[in-house]
Amino acid sequence: MxxxxxxxxxxxxxxxxxxxxxxxxxxxxxxxxxxxxxxxxxxxxxxxxxxxxxxxxxxxxxxxxxxxxxxxxxxxxxxxxxxxxxxxxxxxxxxxxxxxxxxxxxxxxxxxxxxxxxxxxxxxxxxxxxxxxxxDNDTLILSLHDAFQIIDLKDLMYCESDKGYTTFYLSNGKKHLASKSLKEFEEQLNQHSFTRPHQSFIVNLKYIEKYDKSGTIYLKNGIKIPVSTRKKESFVKRLFTWNKK
The missing domain is CATH 3.40.50.2300 (Response regulator)
Structure with missing residues (x-):
């Protein structure tokens, strides 16, 4: 075979x-x-x-x-x-x-x-x-401390990981903390308009306003997200591939 x-x-x-x-x-x-x-x-x-x-x-x-x-x-x-x-x-x-x-x-x-x-x-x-x-592709269900939170992925701007926890930042200013690592959400999010430019961040490509070639992403709300050296090439490729869709 x-x-x-x-x-x-x-x-x-x-x-x-x-x-x-x-x-x-x-x-x-x-x-x-x-x-x-x-x-x-x-x-x-x-x-x-x-x-x-x-x-x-x-x-x-x-x-x-x-x-x-x-x-x-x-x-x-x-x-x-x-x-x-x-x-x-x-x-x-x-x-x-x-x-x-x-x-x-x-x-x-x-x-x-x-x-x-x-x-x-x-x-x-x-x-x-x-x-x-x-x-079942447009929402993410988070198991929080006292509830299950349903997130519409089009409203999710970025995620940040810290010591095994992940914070989800929404476009309306709200944020939710889940007791799971970023890795556990990465593959599902990558099927949409998300990418992981740094070990501590996953970003929604729709909310990127500018990418500084020195290694910084600027979101539309002014937040800066770093791009790690080893992920620069794959991030740029992902950005251009997504932009052509």
Whole structure:
């Protein structure tokens, strides 16, 4: 079975390859990609039978990749680092997925299940997942100290993390503190107009007024957000990609 790994973290790709060799399944890894753009090119050229697909990639999502390769026939096993994002939708759709770090037993089970599944059946399952995500895609439910707060994502300007807590700042001036790290919200928010330019911040691209190339984002309300050195390139790419939509 010709397989393509689409994952933006090299150590996850290498770890998955090692596990596949350990399992000794009849799987040939024909390529590794870390972006939607590269994965589309490789998939069209090599026509894989199976794709291990990360949900959140450097220039988009795994679903963006699937939209651009609908004409191809392959099976998919999703990979995700976050239990809270999309897992409910994946479960509803009965789609196979692996949580990072990938467990060898879970990988074995996923491969067995995918081997007995037709491509047509899985495409329908993935369609169900996308419908669930789209129907519940515009709000975020925060578990606060004494209540559940529903946030309309179009009103969320930015999030700031501090010592395992995350503060959500809204355009109306309100803010909400959740007792979870920024990482636990990142993948869900990145499916919208959000990006993470710094380990302590996630920003809504819609509220950016200016980006100083020295490494500072200026929001429309005057707030300044830093861009870390290692994230400058990916942030600028994300900004321009989003702006073209």
């Amino acid at each position: 010709k397989s393509l790994i689409v994952e933006d973290k090299e150590y996850i790709r290498k770890g998955l390859i090692n596990l596949l060799e350990l399992i000794d399944k009849d799987i040939e890894i024909i390529g590794e990609c870390e972006s939607v753009k590269d994965a589309v090119v490789v998939a069209n050229a090599c026509k894989p039978d199976l794709i291990f697909l990360d949900i959140n990639l450097t220039d988009g999502t795994g679903f963006d990749f699937l939209d651009q390769t609908e004409h191809l026939n392959f099976k998919v096993i999703f990979i995700t680092a976050y239990e809270e994002y999309a897992l409910q939708a994946l479960k509803i759709g009965a789609v196979d997925y692996l949580l990072k770090p990938v467990d060898v037993d879970e990988l074995t089970i996923a491969l067995e299940k995918i081997g007995n599944l037709s491509i047509a059946t899985q495409k329908q399952q993935i369609k169900t997942v996308k419908q669930v995500l789209n129907n």
